[in-house]
Amino acid sequence: MNRIEGRVKVTGLATYAAEYPVEAVTYAYPVQSLIAKGRVTRVDAGQALTMPGVLAVLSVEDPPELAEDADGELALFQSRDVAYRGQLIAAAVADTYENARAAADAVRVSYEAAGHDVGLRADHPGLYRPEIVNPDYPSDIEQGDVEAGLAEAATTVDVTYTTPVLHNNPMEPHASLALWDVEGRLLVYDSAQGASMDRDTIAKTLGLPPARVRVVSRHVGGGFGCKGTTRPQAVLAALAARAVGRPVKVALTRQQMFDLTGYRTPTIQRLRLGADSGGRLTALEHVVYEQSSTLVEFAEQTATPARVMYAAPAHRTAHRLVRLDVATPSWMRAPGECPGMYALESAIDELACAAGIDPVELRVRNDPETEPESGLPFSSRNLVACLREGAHRFDWDRRDPAPGVRREGEWLVGTGVAASTYPARRRPSKALAAVRDGDFLIQVAAADIGTGARTALTRIAAETLGVAPGRVHVELGDSDLPDAPVAGGSMGTASWGSAVVRACEELMKNGKEGRADTTEEIKAESELARHAFGAQFAEVRVSAVTGEVRVSRLLGVFAAGHIVDARLARSQFIGGMTMGLGMALMEETLTDDEFGGFLRRDLAQYHVPACADVERVEAVWLDEQDDRLNPMGSKGIGEIGIVGTAAAIGNAVHHATGHRVRDLPITPAKILMPTF
Numbered sequence: 001m002n003r004i005e006g007r008v009k010v011t012g013l014a015t016y017a018a019e020y021p022v023e024a025v026t027y028a029y030p031v032q033s034l035i036a037k038g039r040v041t042r043v044d045a046g047q048a049l050t051m052p053g054v055l056a057v058l059s060v061e062d063p064p065e066l067a068e069d070a071d072g073e074l075a076l077f078q079s080r081d082v083a084y085r086g087q088l089i090a091a092a093v094a095d096t097y098e099n100a101r102a103a104a105d106a107v108r109v110s111y112e113a114a115g116h117d118v119g120l121r122a123d124h125p126g127l128y129r130p131e132i133v134n135p136d137y138p139s140d141i142e143q144g145d146v147e148a149g150l151a152e153a154a155t156t157v158d159v160t161y162t163t164p165v166l167h168n169n170p171m172e173p174h175a176s177l178a179l180w181d182v183e184g185r186l187l188v189y190d191s192a193q194g195a196s197m198d199r200d201t202i203a204k205t206l207g208l209p210p211a212r213v214r215v216v217s218r219h220v221g222g223g224f225g226c227k228g229t230t231r232p233q234a235v236l237a238a239l240a241a242r243a244v245g246r247p248v249k250v251a252l253t254r255q256q257m258f259d260l261t262g263y264r265t266p267t268i269q270r271l272r273l274g275a276d277s278g279g280r281l282t283a284l285e286h287v288v289y290e291q292s293s294t295l296v297e298f299a300e301q302t303a304t305p306a307r308v309m310y311a312a313p314a315h316r317t318a319h320r321l322v323r324l325d326v327a328t329p330s331w332m333r334a335p336g337e338c339p340g341m342y343a344l345e346s347a348i349d350e351l352a353c354a355a356g357i358d359p360v361e362l363r364v365r366n367d368p369e370t371e372p373e374s375g376l377p378f379s380s381r382n383l384v385a386c387l388r389e390g391a392h393r394f395d396w397d398r399r400d401p402a403p404g405v406r407r408e409g410e411w412l413v414g415t416g417v418a419a420s421t422y423p424a425r426r427r428p429s430k431a432l433a434a435v436r437d438g439d440f441l442i443q444v445a446a447a448d449i450g451t452g453a454r455t456a457l458t459r460i461a462a463e464t465l466g467v468a469p470g471r472v473h474v475e476l477g478d479s480d481l482p483d484a485p486v487a488g489g490s491m492g493t494a495s496w497g498s499a500v501v502r503a504c505e506e507l508m509k510n511g512k513e514g515r516a517d518t519t520e521e522i523k524a525e526s527e528l529a530r531h532a533f534g535a536q537f538a539e540v541r542v543s544a545v546t547g548e549v550r551v552s553r554l555l556g557v558f559a560a561g562h563i564v565d566a567r568l569a570r571s572q573f574i575g576g577m578t579m580g581l582g583m584a585l586m587e588e589t590l591t592d593d594e595f596g597g598f599l600r601r602d603l604a605q606y607h608v609p610a611c612a613d614v615e616r617v618e619a620v621w622l623d624e625q626d627d628r629l630n631p632m633g634s635k636g637i638g639e640i641g642i643v644g645t646a647a648a649i650g651n652a653v654h655h656a657t658g659h660r661v662r663d664l665p666i667t668p669a670k671i672l673m674p675t676f
Contacts, residue, residue, distance in 0.1 A: 001469060001565055004454040005219065014219040017191040018175035018251045025177070025247045026055060028240040029100040030233075030256060031090035031107050033082045036116035036596025037325040040080045043090050044108040053099035055244045057107060059090035064239045067207040072295030073328055074205045074235045082111070083295045084327045085597030086259030088232050093240045093248060116325040118591050120291045122160075122268045127289065127320040133301040134335060135489075141307055141373055144314030146272070149283025153274025155355040161271070161343040162663045165589035165598065166264040167606060168332050170449075172221025173254060174261050178237035179247035185212050186238055192217045193228040194486030196445045199479035201230040206238060218477040220449040220487075224579075225331030226261045227449070228488040233260065255601040262330025263589065265290040265300050269343035279357040279365050281312035286344060289320050293328040297321070300329065301336030305643075306344050308421055308531060311368035325596060331488060333579060334639035337422055338646075342583075342664070345418035345647035350660065358401065359417050359651070360391050371529035380626040382559035383419055383533040389622065390417070390557040394537040404658030411541040413552075414656025420644030424530040424561065424635035425491040428519035430482035431499035433461065433507040439471045442503070446476040446496040447487040451638055452568040453496070459565055460497045460632060464504040482515070490532075490636020493564060494629065498522075501631040528628055532635040534558035536577065538648040542656045547668030549585055551615065551649060558621045561635035569637055573619035576641020582609045584646040588665050 008014040033040075045057035058064060060077045070078070076088060092103035117126075130139050150156055177189040186208070192198040195215040203213040220227060233250040240248040252260060268289040274282040286306040292298045303317035332338070352359035367384050370377055391397070399415055400406065406413040431444040442461045448454050454474050462469040475481060485495050499516045506514030539553040556577050563569045586607040590599040600606045619641070626633055646664065653671070654660045661670045 001455050001459055001567070003452055004458055004474070005448065016172055016219050016221055017177060017189045017217065018249060020177055020189045022177060022179060022247045025249050026093055026095055026244060027097045027100040028091045028093045028236055028248050028250045029104040030088045030236065031092065031104050031109065032259060033085055033087040033089050035082055035111050035113045036085040036118060038082050038111050038113040040082060040089055040109060041112050042110040048092055048103040048106040051099065051103050051106060053095035054092060054103045055095065056093045056240070057090060057103070058093070058240060058243060064243065065207070067205055070205045074230060074232060076232060076235055076239060083293060084325055085595060086327065088236065088260060091236055091240060093244050116596050118324050118326050118596050119593060120266050120268065120289065120322060120324065122289045124322045126322045130297060130299040130319060130321045133299040133304070133319050137301050137304050139299070140318040142316040146283045146285050146314045146316045149314035150272060150274040153282045154277040155351060156272070156274045157347055157350045157354055158272045159347050159350055159662060161269045161346055163267045163339045163342060164664060165266050165591060166332060166583065166587050167258055167589050168224040168226035168262070169603065169606065169608065170222030170224055170226065173252050173257055174227065174231050174233050175249070175251040176234040176237040177247060177249045178241040180241055185214065187214045187216065188234055188238060189216050190234050191220055191227055193220065193223045193447050193449055193488055195447060195477055195479040196483040197486050198230050198234065202234055202238060205235055215479040216477065217447055220447055223449045224333045225335060225488060228331045228486050231261050254603065258589065258598050258601045259327055262328065264332035264335065264339065265292070265329035267302055267339050269302065271343055271347040273347055273351045275351055275355055279355055279362050281310055281366050282314065284310065284312040284315040287318045287320070288340070291322055291324050291326060291329065293326055294323045296328045298329050302340040305337050305340045305421055307373035308371060309344065309419065310366040311372060315372065333576065334422060334643050337639070337643045341420060341643045342646045345644055346650050346662070349416065349651040360387050360396060363387055363419055374529060376527055376529040379528040379530045379628040380624055381531065381533060382622055382624055383535070385622055386533055386535040386557040386559050387419065390535045390537045390555055394555055403655050410543050410545045412544055412656040413539065413541055414652045414654070415537065415539045416648045416651025416655055417535060417537050418644035418647035418651060420534040420536060420640050422490055422532050422636060422640040422643060424494070424532050424629055425489055426494035426498055426522060426630055427485040427491055428517065428522055429484045429495045429499035430517045431496065431503040432482050433500070433503035433514040435512060439473060440465060440467065442472060442474045442500055443481045444476055444496050444499060445479055445481040445484040446492060448476060449487050451487065451572060452565065453487065453492060456493050456564050456568060457496060457500055461500050461504050464501050465508065490639045494634055494636060497632050497634065498630045526628065530629060532558065532560040532637070532640050534640050534644065536644040536648040538652040540649060540652040540656055542653060542671060547671035549653060549666060549671065551581055553615070554581065554617045554645070556619045556641055558637070558640060559624045560621060560637050560640065561624050561626045561629055562633035563621055564632060564634055569621065570619050572637045573641040574617050576639060577617055577619065577645045578609050578614050580642040580645025581614065581649060583642070583664060584649040585665050
């Protein structure tokens with residue numbers, strides 16, 4: 001199918017959060033902290049309030065009323081304490097965007113600065129073990145005797161990998177437009193990955209019942225996780241609109257997004273692996289060090305993939321967190337699995353090299369029969385088939401395993417492989433299906449963040465009803481529709497689609513309308529380990545002169561249940577792998593040790609792949625039948641594409657050069673450190 005919304009997007013008719021036509025709209029512009037830690041002693045808005053068009057200045061000098069238990073990142077202007085550089089501490093409201101920005105520049109803020117700490121390190125004295133890691137995994141898991149397993153191993157590796165701060169950078173910046181009606185109900189047009197959850201969070205923050213808040217997110221220009229939770233601009237728009245009695249729009253700049261919309265925590269990851277003479281693991285240890293803010297604890301589940309991937313009689317995974325004077329990390333595409341699998345799959349490659357075993361074969365030999373941590377059977381697991389199919393397509397059997405031997409002029413050529421995985425989840429969702437004017441109307445508060453949710457749900461409903469897709473009309477992106485979970489965690493289609501199927505089935509029973517709530521169905525699910533798997537293969541060319549790395553070929557093979565729509569699936573797989581390429585070679589946000597905050601704050605400095613960087617990317621999938629997932633038999637595909645890509649590219653760089661870069665991104669400077 002073509003995308004349902006394709007025409008309105010390419011013709012500019014799709015309306016995003018900042019574009020809704022609202023009369024008498026005004027604008028709010030944030031004032032951000034210039035210190036990393038301390039207190040605001042005074043906010044002087046005198047000059048700003050005399051400027052043309054200025055309606056108000058919100059700040060800690062007159063704190064707006066919020067719920068006492070509001071999230072620390074959303075409790076705007078409630079405290080004079082500064083937790084990080086860039087924190088929102090005031091805002092100017094005016095009749096135009098330009099006047100609001102000028103007024104914000106005129107606000108004078110006095111501080112009492114304190115010493116700050118923004119540096120993550122593995123020996124930080126503030127490290128501790130969080131009780132859980134995102135979303136609800138235990139922080140540490142240990143089975144068997146790791147030290148004994150390492151001692152008896154024929155081959156061991158003990159390696160440390162690091163990943164930097166990464167930022168999501170969706171095409172559409174975060175924006176919100178808020179207006180209150182005469183009855184005191186709040187409407188927020190928001191750039192959000194889930195209207196239902198966004199409504200609930202805004203209502204809780206403002207101390208309102210959810211019924212008094214409506215969130216509309218008809219079109220969302222990407223998110224990658226940073227729009228999965230309510231961000232400060234939505235609360236600011238609501239507070240400002242209440243203060244001035246008029247609609248208020250807040251549209252963050254690209255630079256402000258780096259401070260206010262979350263990021264992927266940097267990580268330090270130590271892995272110790274041991275294998276016997278046959279290449280079978282005897283021990284696996286994965287310990288991760290990461291950061292959060294002093295406002296909110298967010299612990300990324302970086303080591304959890306090691307609990308799923310390989311059979312080892314002894315294994316230990318652990319997370320250690322330190323609360324620094326930084327903004328709070330949040331979700332970014334495949335949180336946990338993405339950085340964790342980069343380190344694990346790189347270490348597995350090092351183990352294969354040290355043991356003299358082909359890296360594909362080493363993974364095959366350690367494929368478990370049941371999930372290693374829980375002992376649960378897999379609903380389906382076709383990692384080995386993905387590895388075999390990818391190796392065949394990539395001519396892996398013709399590969400010379402020796403590193404640094406293939407050269408074409410100044411270019412060193414190498415290939416690498418890595419496995420990927422992602423949980424196959426679903427969450428309770430509601431949906432309505434009804435007959436309207438001879439066609440069928442589907443309503444669900446899902447979100448289409450560019451993934452093609454409208455199209456997928458249209459197809460699911462049409463196949464369930466046995467009608468042509470053109471007779472199905474899907475409404476989504478509105479919290480007044482039946483409640484739906486967030487578009488995140490690769491669970492959107494599985495969750496919303498389950499409810500749509502059940503609603504359509506009810507409609508066919510009674511002929512007029514069908515409503516569904518999948519809560520009880522999901523509670524009754526049998527205990528199984530449900531995961532998607534895949535394998536990525538990369539070919540790179542590395543210049544011995546400049547250190548430039550070009551990815552000349554990238555292949556992903558996936559086993560992700562029933563593919564609902566091939567065109568949408570290919571787009572998601574390729575998008576994920578492209579993002580993984582950026583992670584491997586260029587994406588990096590630097591933290592300013594002296595002043596706090598981030599040094600790279602726009603797309604001129606934070607590099608992402610352009611068309612010229614993505615020469616040949618191919619995504620294929622196996623026809624996997626798994627009837628123990630959901631009515632569609634599908635697994636999530638939005639995130640698995642990024643998971644193994646950085647490791648595959650890093651492993652290929654090692655094969656090309658003989659040099660192992662363990663700190664992302666793999667830049668020319670790091671390549672040229674050894675002598676070719």
